[in-house]
Amino acid sequence: MSRTLQLYHAAGSPNSRRVRVFLAEKGLELTLIPVDRGAGEQHSEAYRAINPRRVVPSLMLEDGTTIGEVPAIMRYLDEAFPETPLLGATPKDKGLVAMWERRAELEGFAAVMEGVRNKSAGLKGRAIAGPHGYEQIPALVDRSVLRVKNFLSDLNERLEQVPFIAGDQFSAADITALVTIDFARALDVSVPDEHRSLKRWYEAISARPSMKA
């Protein structure tokens, strides 16, 4: 069954990496179809029919239905392939993983993305991904760096209490946070040495074979 699922992705896309790592942790191998963002392939008519927001990744199901948005793709995969759940196994854990994954995304990942999109010369007029163009707002770059630093500090505090971000188990929240930290290099932000719990977690998580995906 999994052989006929197709993931449209890009090698250098942090959002694509979140899904590739998720798949590797679940032991799933899908057909990967690269989208050449350098050539603007995400804006092509063919790709817009797959994902009108013109972003990667997108998951195409066996019946041709496409699902965009990383948490939605993760949700489908954890439901269709319930072995090795990465979004929690009980109602309570599902709620808690959804909460922590979302915080990692909104406070961390989205902040890095906002900084990058408002900074890069190549993204003028494209400060928000999607079908509509928006001008860059330079003041958002500094604010994003500050948000990412606050995120790392909060994450360090959290990891002083628990081994994984959502608690006792590895989950999608760890994937999103790990990818965020690697992505933050684009803003010249890295984990400060004094965040010892976060550093220990980062070293453990980044050594997982899935993280090469």
Place this chain on the structure above:
Amino acid sequence: MSRTLQLYHAAGSPNSRRVRVFLAEKGLELTLIPVDRGAGEQHSEAYRAINPRRVVPSLMLEDGTTIGEVPAIMRYLDEAFPETPLLGATPKDKGLVAMWERRAELEGFAAVMEGVRNKSAGLKGRAIAGPHGYEQIPALVDRSVLRVKNFLSDLNERLEQVPFIAGDQFSAADITALVTIDFARALDVSVPDEHRSLKRWYEAISARPSMKA
């Protein structure tokens, strides 16, 4: 069982309304505990122990665990009370509802929120909810209005094709979009007359008894 679940909320909070409507659609009655934001109760030590992000709503489970973030609360409720699923019934529908609910939130709800938080005199230094203070960026107000208008236009196109936002069934995506449109009055944005499919959908959805919640 549901009688011992507690929802911390505020009457005028659009995020709280998303959960109250969700509960009403599922026919669940929880203990509602008001948080007085006018008096800054969300910043109190007692509430920060419940939700360190200092926002409403928060759901407290029977064992004292608290879940914050609206989609996470919805996830818990749909898992713990599977009757009348509002996040989809099959893996495919769960993925699609997650996608559409998220788009309604990120492109609509979050855009209104960004506009309001960067505009209101009472929110100086609090442009982003949470434990960290951020200065307002006036340029975000106009951009937010533009984003909300684009959201309404995209939503109208979508509703030319399908009766509900995620497809054939009412779902959490309709709740988030409806609450977004009512919330957009804070930015003086309303549905233009020419968005006829959106207007028809809005009238039908807002007439549901749950929407008074």
